[in-house]
Amino acid sequence: MKMKSGSVYATLNKSRPGVFVLLDPDRTPINKIAQLTQSVCEQGVHGILIGTSLLVSPQFDAFVSTVKQSADKPVVLFPGGSHQISSQADAVFFLSLLSGRNAQFLIGEQVKAVFLIREYDLEVIPVGYILIEPGNYTAVEYISNTRPIPRTKPEIAVAHALAGEYLGMKYIYLEAGSGAEKPVPIDMVKEVKQTISIPLIVGGGIRTAKDARDIIQAGADYIVLGSIVEKSEDQFKEIMESIG
Numbered sequence: 001m002k003m004k005s006g007s008v009y010a011t012l013n014k015s016r017p018g019v020f021v022l023l024d025p026d027r028t029p030i031n032k033i034a035q036l037t038q039s040v041c042e043q044g045v046h047g048i049l050i051g052t053s054l055l056v057s058p059q060f061d062a063f064v065s066t067v068k069q070s071a072d073k074p075v076v077l078f079p080g081g082s083h084q085i086s087s088q089a090d091a092v093f094f095l096s097l098l099s100g101r102n103a104q105f106l107i108g109e110q111v112k113a114v115f116l117i118r119e120y121d122l123e124v125i126p127v128g129y130i131l132i133e134p135g136n137y138t139a140v141e142y143i144s145n146t147r148p149i150p151r152t153k154p155e156i157a158v159a160h161a162l163a164g165e166y167l168g169m170k171y172i173y174l175e176a177g178s179g180a181e182k183p184v185p186i187d188m189v190k191e192v193k194q195t196i197s198i199p200l201i202v203g204g205g206i207r208t209a210k211d212a213r214d215i216i217q218a219g220a221d222y223i224v225l226g227s228i229v230e231k232s233e234d235q236f237k238e239i240m241e242s243i244g
């Protein structure tokens, strides 16, 4: 059953530090998604994000619906654009790509999505989304047509995060990008966490228990695991156990 609108953010906030798993409809075949969802929920994740940079799959709604039916945790859309809105989810991360200077992802896609979001009565969770240089060229950088913040400039990330808080965002999300060669630098996580007073999400390129622990110890309220969940169930379990 869908969660009551307004209850998702409060529910998530009870489990900090926590882990979100990102399920990408372009990477996970729909016939495997029910089993994968049940398995990650059993491992103790706190929420499931669904989204992708492009969306090639024509079965987005069915994908979200299957995840929702198989999950006992909040299911939250993490849309790469206004075409990734589904009535089947509990909530939507209403992302603004603050680190970019591309109006399409700062406000354009959001304007196109609002009427569907209202129609579907999705809980809206505003998120300041900040891309950090990952050491390689990622899909999110290409599709968003924006430049990430340099890894060696934590003060620029801090300024964007604080601007996001002042704009009324409920989360700041530091994102290296799915498949990032390197996760967000630890010092940057620390400096952003010390500056803002809203919860901090960190994702992209987290593949080992050490990565996960270091990022949480640096102050992340939530980490996001994507590729590793699909690539290695054992590695994913090891990460979950190590931050248990």
Ligand code: 1GP
Pocket (backbone or CB within 6 Å): 022, 175, 176, 177, 178, 179, 180, 202, 203, 204, 205, 206, 224, 225, 226, 227, 228
């Ligand atoms: C991407 O942060 C998420 O938005 C997950 O990244 O696939 O590299 O884990 P990975």
